[in-house]
Amino acid sequence: MIFPAADLKLYLDASSSERARRRQLELAAKGVEISVEQIKREIEERDERDSNRKTSPLCIPEGAIVVDTTHLTLAQVRGEVLRLAKERLA
Template sequence: MIITIDGPAGSGKSTAARLLAKTLGIAYLDTGATYRALTLAAMQRELNLADEAALADLAGRLDLHMEPAETGTVVVLNGQDVSAEIRTAEVTDKAHHAADSPAVRAVLVTLQRRIGEELARRSGGVVAEGRDQGSVVFPDADVKFYLDASPEVRARRRYEEMAARGEDVSLQQVLEAIRRRDQRDRSRPAGPLVRPPGAIEIDTSDMTVEQMVSELLRWVRRAR
């Protein structure tokens, strides 16, 4: 079974996807990690992130693996666990260069599909989350979800996550970053953020994590 969860930053999709996968006993795939890992690799090589050709070339040579873990997914880049490193504010701020590039997306979508299908075979299913999973990567998924929430709620969630990691940011800075990212995600030419055809849309603004997962489970069980 392939389940996709798409939505904007802070909508709750990552947390919900991890817990849904754990509850169902199947794999979890954070596809956004591929763009972050590529960004980190480019930064380590001091590449110009605005050079789409160089980024696409690096994407094609990326030594990237994802392994299921109790906490979700371990991201391994060039043999090193970079799960925490790809979540820093610097990588987050620069990842849009990779995500906005049609050439890069073409390479990474193929990689995401391969990883997702491999995880599904090994685990009996996969929950893939991102921004174009149900629309581009797995258009024939068994169940598709689109999660959303108000910008203010999403900013608060992201701010609390970053503060818990010790990052020095203000709520206003996070809100402004969320709005900029929404604009970029919805207007990019390749793989824009949209509600996938046939997706179940859920507003998570007033929902706890437990309520989110319960609602997702209800729909998944109905589809089985």
């Protein structure tokens, strides 16, 4: 966690399938060809490692609001984060 005493804690998440799709688009724009399936496997393996490491494991912080970005555009995510910030910090 970056700011443990923050007034607003957010945890952005998306399905591994969507994260793989997004990553493939990024890589394709750089001329790198790799299958979505391979990227998804790598993401899931990394998530498993990160969640189970002894030092600073990846987890949803206590009091955090989870924002599922799976079906949201970047603009929609930005809007939701701003809405939550205004609501919480008002």
